[in-house]
Amino acid sequence: MKTVKQISVFVENKSGTLVRVLELFKEARIQLIASTISDTVEYGIYRIICAEPDRALEVLKAAGISANASEVFAITLDNVPGRAADAVRQISSAGIAISYLYSFMLAGKGILVFRTDNPEKTAQVIDGQGMNALTGDTLLSLV
C-alpha cells in the first residue's frame, strides 16, 4: 500500500498555538509541503505533510505538543480540469467513504491527499484504476 505520512497536531483554539507549531518547524529546519486546518469550534486539528515527518513528530513531542502520525493517500493528477472529480468518483463508487480530503499543486501536478474508512479497498481501487499513489520518497522527489 503506497501512502504518505501525515502529522496531525491537536491545537488549542487560541491565538499563538499555530505560530508555536510553525516556529518549531522553522527552528528544526523542516520543510512544509502542505498543511490544512479547519474552523471547527470543537477540536483544532492541524494536518501537515512535510519532509522528515518522523523527525517532525519527535520535535513536536519534545516540545510537549499533542501530535501523532498517520498514513494517508496522496495521488497525483494531471493538470487538467475534471481529474479530481474522476478520482473521487472512482473511490466513492467503490462504496468507500472519504473522511477528509485536501489538495495542492506541486511540480505542475495536482496532489490529492485523503483518508478513507477502508484503506485496503482504497489501495485496490487506486491500483485497479491505474492512479499514481505517492510514498514519502516519491513525494519528496517532486519537491
Added chain:
Amino acid sequence: MYLHPELETLSRAEIEALQLERLKKTVAQCMNSPFYRKRFADHHITPADIRSLDDLQKIPFTTKQDLRDNYPFGLAAVPMEQVVRLHSSSGTTGTPTVILHTQKDLDEWANAVARCLYMVGLRPGDIFQNSSGYGMFTGGLGFQYGAERLGMLTVPAAAGNTKRQIKFITDFGTTALHAIPSYAGRLYEVMEEMGIDPKRDTKLHTLIIGAEPHSEEQRRRIEDMLGVKAYNSFGMSEMCGPGVAFECKEQNGLHIWEDYYIVEIVDPQTLEPVPQGEVGELVLTTINREAMPLLRYRTRDLTRILPGECPCGRHHIRLDRMKGRSDDMMILKGVNIFPIQIETILMQFAELGNDYLITLTNEEANDLMTVEVELKEFCDDYPRLQALTKEITRQLKDEILITPVVRLVPKGALPKQEGKAVRVKDLRKTLI
C-alpha cells in the same frame, strides 16, 4: 503496627470517657479566653453545665468569622508568654485568622502526625520529602515536625521547583513524599519529560496526599503512575494542620483521632445533627490543646462518618473522603454540584489526563457549565473524539443532572499550578 497503642486501640467506651475528661478540662481552659468567657456568659452557660458528651450541644458553634472578628489574639486561652508559635491563614478572602500554640500543643501536634505516618507503614530509615509550602502554611512545619518525631530523615523541599524536587527524590533516595494530589500528577509529567521512570529510578513507595479533595480514581492514578501506595491525609490550620485524620493501610476512610477531637456532623443549613452515616458539615472540638482550644468549630468540610469497624483494630471513627467544602459547592439551575463529582467521572476515562477545568457562565437566566479536560493521547480520528465527548457528556449528565459542554483540549493546554489546583472558575454575572 501502632505508634501509640495505648491510645490508638482504646475501645469506644474508653474513648468516650477520655473525651469527657478532656472536654471538661478544655472548657475550663476556654474560660481564660475573653472570647469564650463572653460567649458562655451571653448564652447563660458555665463550665459546670458540661457534665456529659451530650452537653456539648449546649455550647454555641465557633466559626471562621469568630476567628476573624477576634484577630489576632482574642481566643488565646493561656498567657501570651506561653505561646511559642502562631500560624496564620492567607487571608485572601478577608481578614486572616491566627492559630496559637504552646510548646505542649506543638508536641502533641507532632505526635499526631507521627502516629499517622507510622500507621501507613513509615518507619525510621525512611526518607520523607515534604513538597508543602513552609512558613505560615501548616502543611510544611506540621509534616516536618511529625516526620522528625517519628525519626525519619525529613527533607524540607518545600513547594515548587519541580525539577529540583525530582532531583532530591532521586539523589536522596526519597521513599515517602507528601504532595497535594494535583502536584503528584505534575511531578509525574515532569519526570516523564526528564526521562525518569519513577518505578525504576526512584525508591518512592508511599505518597501522602491531602489538602485538596480528590476522588478514589485520582488516588489510583497516582498510585499507578508513581508505583506507590497513596494515603489520604486530612487537616486544617484551625485544627493545627495535618494530622487530624488519616487513612490507615485499609485505605477505606480516614481515622480521626478522637483523643484530640470530638466529631459532630451537622446539616449546614439547620445546624442539627444529621442522621447517622449521612453527609453533612464536619464540626470539631479540640480537646488536646492549650493555647487556643476551639469548641464546636464549623470546618465547612463536608463528609460523613463511615459505619462499621475497621479491620486495623482502631476504634477511632472513620470519616469518608471529603466531598469538598460547603464553600466549593456550585449551584447550577438549582442543582447542588461538587467538583469532586465531576472529577470522579472524568478519571474513569483512560483517554483523559489528570487536569480539568470547570467554567461556569450565564447567558440571560441560563447557567452554563463548560468542562475542559486534557486528552492524554491525541489521535487524529474525528468520529472517535466526538464519540468520546458525547460519552463524557452523557455520564456527567447522569451524575450532576445538567448537561455540561465538554471540550477536549490538548495536553498542557490548561494552566499548570504548583499550588492547589484551581478546578472551578465561576464567571457568572449577577443578574438583577
